[in-house]
Amino acid sequence: xxxxxxxxxxxxxxxxxxxxxxxxxxxxxxxxxxxxxxxxxxxxxxxxxxxxxxxxxxxxxxxxxxxxxxxxxxxxxxxxxxxxxxxxxxxxxxxxxxxxxxxxxxxxxxxxxxxxxxxxxxxxxxxxxxxxxxxxxxxxxxxxxxxxxxxxx
Numbered sequence: 001x002x003x004x005x006x007x008x009x010x011x012x013x014x015x016x017x018x019x020x021x022x023x024x025x026x027x028x029x030x031x032x033x034x035x036x037x038x039x040x041x042x043x044x045x046x047x048x049x050x051x052x053x054x055x056x057x058x059x060x061x062x063x064x065x066x067x068x069x070x071x072x073x074x075x076x077x078x079x080x081x082x083x084x085x086x087x088x089x090x091x092x093x094x095x096x097x098x099x100x101x102x103x104x105x106x107x108x109x110x111x112x113x114x115x116x117x118x119x120x121x122x123x124x125x126x127x128x129x130x131x132x133x134x135x136x137x138x139x140x141x142x143x144x145x146x147x148x149x150x151x152x153x
Contacts, residue, residue: 003110004035004108004111005035005110006103006112007019007036009072009073010038012117014115014117015117018143022034023083027085033086033088034088035107036077037092039095040065040091041094070091073091090103097137104138112142115145117131117147131144
């Protein structure tokens with residue numbers, strides 16, 4: 001039924017709540033391809049920081065973040081492969097919800113599995129929810145794991 005699953009991650013424990021679900025569904029449905037996606041969002045006030053600390057400083061910060069993220073994703077890819085699941089990792093830049101939806105459309109993804117961060121009330125109203133926007137605009141099914149569905153130490 002499903003051929004390609006997308007699992008967006010942001011390096012948080014909350015985002016990792018979706019991993020157990022993704023593994024179970026990938027195994028149970030024999031999904032041949034799982035893509036772990038991390039969106040590098042623009043640094044707020046990047047121009048101000050670059051003006052104060054220098055352009056080279058910002059480039060080094062960005063390079064370090066990208067290296068750490070690649071290492072993080074590589075470990076998770078290895079975990080999936082150890083479980084007998086074919087997985088790859090992708091790093092893209094932009095706004096999280098837009099990039100997730102665009103990636104899914106361009107790459108013929110037919111299932112998205114992601115977590116919420118569990119924000120509610122004023123925080124959710126002020127910041128919105130990436131998961132909510134993906135669910136509302138996705139042309140494919142989206143399974144959303146709430147933080148309560150995951151044991152975070």
